[in-house]
Amino acid sequence: MYTIGQISEMFHIPISTLRYYDKEGLFPHMQRTSGIRKFTEQEMETLRVIECLKKSGMEIKNIKQFMAWCALGSETYGQRLELFQKQKEAVEAEIQRLEKTLDMIRFKCWYYEQAIQDGNEDHIHELLPDRLPEDIQLLYDHAHKE
Amino acid sequence: MYTIGQISEMFHIPISTLRYYDKEGLFPHMQRTSGIRKFTEQEMETLRVIECLKKSGMEIKNIKQFMAWCALGSETYGQRLELFQKQKEAVEAEIQRLEKTLDMIRFKCWYYEQAIQDGNEDHIHELLPDRLPEDIQLLYDHAHKE
DNA sequence: TATTGACCTAAAGTCAGGTTCAGGTGTTAA
DNA sequence: TTAACACCTGAACCTGACTTTAGGTCAATA
Numbered sequence: 049m050y051t052i053g054q055i056s057e058m059f060h061i062p063i064s065t066l067r068y069y070d071k072e073g074l075f076p077h078m079q080r081t082s083g084i085r086k087f088t089e090q091e092m093e094t095l096r097v098i099e100c101l102k103k104s105g106m107e108i109k110n111i112k113q114f115m116a117w118c119a120l121g122s123e124t125y126g127q128r129l130e131l132f133q134k135q136k137e138a139v140e141a142e143i144q145r146l147e148k149t150l151d152m153i154r155f156k157c158w159y160y161e162q163a164i165q166d167g168n169e170d171h172i173h174e175l176l177p178d179r180l181p182e183d184i185q186l187l188y189d190h191a192h193k194e
Numbered sequence: 195m196y197t198i199g200q201i202s203e204m205f206h207i208p209i210s211t212l213r214y215y216d217k218e219g220l221f222p223h224m225q226r227t228s229g230i231r232k233f234t235e236q237e238m239e240t241l242r243v244i245e246c247l248k249k250s251g252m253e254i255k256n257i258k259q260f261m262a263w264c265a266l267g268s269e270t271y272g273q274r275l276e277l278f279q280k281q282k283e284a285v286e287a288e289i290q291r292l293e294k295t296l297d298m299i300r301f302k303c304w305y306y307e308q309a310i311q312d313g314n315e316d317h318i319h320e321l322l323p324d325r326l327p328e329d330i331q332l333l334y335d336h337a338h339k340e
Numbered sequence: 341t342a343t344t345g346a347c348c349t350a351a352a353g354t355c356a357g358g359t360t361c362a363g364g365t366g367t368t369a370a
Numbered sequence: 371t372t373a374a375c376a377c378c379t380g381a382a383c384c385t386g387a388c389t390t391t392a393g394g395t396c397a398a399t400a
Contacts, residue, residue, distance in 0.1 A: 053376065064359055067378090072357095083365080084377060104295040108357070122314055129306035136299045139292050146289050149250040153282045160275035168268055199346065210389055213348090218387095229395080230347060254387070 050087040059095055073112045074098055076119045104139050196233040205241055219258045220244055222265045250285050 056063045070078060070085065075094055079086045094115065101111045114131055117124035162172045202209045216224060216231065221240055225232045240261065247257045260277055263270035308318045 051377075062359080063377090065357090068358060083379095100295070100298050103291065104299060122309070125306050125310045129303060129310065132299055132302045132306065136296065136303060139296050139299060143289055143292050143296070145249065146285050146292075149246065150282065150285050150289070152246050153250060153278055153285060156278040157275060157282060160271050160278065163268070164271045164275065197347075208389080209347090211387085214388060229349095 050092075052085050052087065055087045055092070055095070058092075059099075061095075069095075069098065069108075072108050074108070074115055076115050101135070104135055105142065106135055110135075196238075198231050198233065201233045201238070201241070204238075205245075207241070215241075215244065215254075218254050220254070220261055222261050247281070250281050251288065252281055 050058070052063050052066055055061070056066060069075065075091050078091055079088075097114075098111055101114065110131065114128060117128050117131075159169075159172060162175075163169045166172065196204070198209050198212050201207070202212060215221065221237050224237055225234075243260075244257055247260065256277065260274060263274050263277075305315075305318060308321075309315045312318065
């Protein structure tokens with residue numbers, strides 16, 4: 049049984065953030081003693097799940113929904129599964145998007161490494177093929193005329 | 195030479211956003227005719243680079259810095275390279291972080307698929323080994339006591 | 341001539357996810 | 371007993387990236 053200050057230290061989360069999460073309904077079971085929050089093992093577990101879901105980019109309101117479903121018991125397994133399936137797809141799509149972006153950034157790094165070696169961007173443009181992949185072409189165009 | 199309305203249609207970006215980008219200094223070379231913005235090929239190229247950098251999660255102020263460096267010529271190749279190198283590292287780190295998160299989400303999907311099959315979470319816990327990897331353990335703990 | 345449509349501005353509003361502030365309670369330590 | 375602490379609240383504030391609003395210019399069309 050811990051106070052908000054102890055939990056704040058243990059999890060390296062500001063007290064204000066913990067109170068904010070509570071206000072948003074993320075600790076549906078939290079008890080109080082004459083107004084003071086009591087964090088039990090259950091709240092600590094909830095906090096670990098919150099951190100996991102937040103890392104995945106899930107919004108507070110969906111995390112709250114999840115906590116509410118947990119509180120309702122086995123009736124809500126389906127909804128909870130669906131929530132995680134959607135989040136799985138969202139994270140997978142985000143990784144795909146970032147991989148594509150990474151290709152563009154890598155091209156830009158190569159481009160400026162060459163430009164620094166050559167002292168200008170002209171030589172690079174002689175090296176480059178006439179047709180580049182579409183995404184790269186965009187960056188090439190920009191570089192060419194800047 | 196295009197108007198803001200034409201560019202808005204071509205790039206599927208709201209006019210208000212284009213004006214916002216301009217106000218933030220993202221088009222350092224933009225000309226006007228009696229107050230009206232003229233978007234040339236150069237601004238279109240800039241816009242493509244903005245979209246690329248935004249996709250990578252770069253903040254507007256850093257994009258603005260990049261545009262300013264471009265305007266300064268070959269003196270700033272070093273800074274521009276450094277900017278992209280940092281962004282490359284940031285995106286790579288973000289992908290790593292998301293891959294880890296994905297493992298946790300996949301576990302949760304499996305967990306609820308089992309729970310739905312069994313009608314409860316008890317059977318799963320018999321199946322699970324005593325020691326799980328640390329990240330998974332956290333979710334297991336939570337599930338066990340909810 | 342009037343009104344429609346496309347442009348302009350500054351300033352305020354929005355949203356998420358917090359943080360800060362002002363003021364209040366209750367318990368322990370000198 | 372008074373000061374320091376740790377807790378509490380509601381409300382205002384903050385940041386980033388826009389969006390909306392209110393009001394104004396200017397050219398072309400009915």
